Amino acid sequence: MAVRMSPVSTLGHEFSELYRAHVGFVWRMLLHFGVPEAGVEDAAQDVFVVVHRRWADRREHASARSWLYGIARRVAADHRRSRSRHERKLEALPPSRGRDLELEVGQRELIAMLEQALAELEPARREVYVLADIEGMTAREIAEGLGVNPNTVSTRLRAARLHVNTALARLDREEVA
């Protein structure tokens, strides 16, 4: 059998390893940056095309994620700018994540509460919270990705966590009432 590639990918071991390890992160970041679900696959493709083109740049960053984060942010901005009215209509459609249905009702409600709490946050704090507590990035990685001081990251994160905890407790109370 004349297979001309490894079953992993024609794109090489390193690239495909990076892809598999971080495609979820890129995907979530694009959603976080406002790319609609209908366009996230195209945007993710654009991110990895940039990764492929700038492959040599990866060593200049503290981590792959901080590098990918910067690329995803720029790609998301481009997608937001270039979106047509038609695409914006698609965005207005309700999300169709089938996996949401697999969750228990309680967890779905909990996630909705967290999303609401995050939506109330100031964007800079929300960004840090998402990167630290949802994506598990270190303060150093976040600082590099955002181009800010690590102390700034810590300050924003503390404020964001406080807000999320307070907001979830409040939303819990509102639900019970």
Added chain:
Amino acid sequence: MSTHDERVRLAVDGLRATRGPSASETAALLARLERQLGGPPEGGPSGTESGPGAGGASTLGHAAKVVGATLGLTAGGLLLLRAGVLALQGIAGEGAPPAEREPVVVDRDTREQPPVVEPLPHPAPESQPAPESRPASQPVASPSAKQAARKPVPSQPSTDLLAAELALLQAAKATRDANARLELLEDHADQFPGGALASERDALIVVALCELDRVDEARTRAGKLAHARAGSPLLDRMREGCPALADQLSKDPK
């Protein structure tokens, strides 16, 4: 408070789990990238991963840059000196002989290297020939890709091959858009021309072509498959998926 923290953690985990791509989306996106990019990226020796552990690599890279810059500046300075001398000789009217040899050794070295080709996206295939007749589209190895090419491709167990085939076919099946599905299937044909699931793939291609009103192409492919797999349940599935071929498939020898 600990219960509250636990609830936050549960919400965070749930959010992370539900906002990522599914397995089929991951496979489909990788297939699209492979189609667009064609081969491994260029950009330095492989075997180093970006990340905190890449400090040694970046140090080496920095040292190489310093050496390169020094050599470049030195060569540039010598060139400037040489040009200055020639200019002075010209002004003095001493009839200096024209330079017979090119002093720029650095240029000669770089000229001998083939040009580095920027990876370009492949044009989207409109109508692809049969997989067997399609040439492998491996990119020409550039100097920077030599190391990657030198790395031996590990021989994969057949189960891995089958899993990779299956993942791609599943991604194709999960794709509603017939054009996108066909692209994935043709990608499968590229990667696994004689794969264990080749017949399954060809049947899906027939149905996708039919959905796209490319009935003649569907008919040709269906004929080949019917000939090769007479009596296969795949023929029934093609008939169901493409009623326009019902007559042909029932007439084919079984």
